[in-house]
Amino acid sequence: MDVGASTPSLWAFEEREKLLEFYERVSGARMHASFIRPGGVAQDLPLGLCRDIDSFTQQFASRIDELEEMSTGNRIWKQRLVDIGTVTAQQAKDWGFSGAGHPPEEGVGPTDREWIRLWPRGTSEPHEFTGVEHSPPKSA
Structure with missing residues (x-):
């Protein structure tokens, strides 16, 4: 290469x-x-x-x-x-990470998949394609 x-x-x-x-x-x-x-x-x-x-x-x-x-x-x-722009699961929670088309846990690993989900910012409406209830982060 x-x-x-x-x-x-x-x-x-x-x-x-x-x-x-x-x-x-x-x-x-x-x-x-x-x-x-x-x-x-x-x-x-x-x-x-x-x-x-x-x-x-x-x-x-x-x-x-x-x-x-x-x-x-x-x-x-x-x-x-490798190891460029790494984010921990806690940082993803704290910063209110969201994703479009794929969940952001791909970037932080499988440690906290229950919390890190796709969610529309500022709303608690579930996504039509997931059927999963979402809530905005407590801090962004």
């Missing part, structure tokens, strides 16, 4: 390029696929496209694993990121 840690990003762009080629083969447009039109589709799928997509999906998971290992398994990456 290079000093700027840009290699994984470049490899990810290579995979993105393959996906954009599929769009282009179907619709002629790379970024804004114009395949579906009023009344149906513009044309049939090109011959071999489904086979090529299948080949891509067969190797994609291993490419993601390579990208992940290149990043998180790298000594320089770890030196730059």
Whole structure:
């Protein structure tokens, strides 16, 4: 990995390029696929496209694993990121941490999962998707 840690990003762009080629083969447009039109589709799928997509999906998971290992398994990456911006469970409580889409306990560990939950600031209404009662922190 290079000093700027840009290699994984470049490899990810290579995979993105393959996906954009599929769009282009179907619709002629790379970024804004114009395949579906009023009344149906513009044309049939090109011959071999489904086979090529299948080949891509067969190797994609291993490419993601390579990208992940290149990043998180790298000594320089770890030196730059491990123990940076750590927050204890008590600090998360005291500061009123909340999250959107994922619980903030991912950042503080599993020590106090009962208290640290997603909650809308300043309200005790439960989130529709969790059904868990929430209450605002006592101090923020």
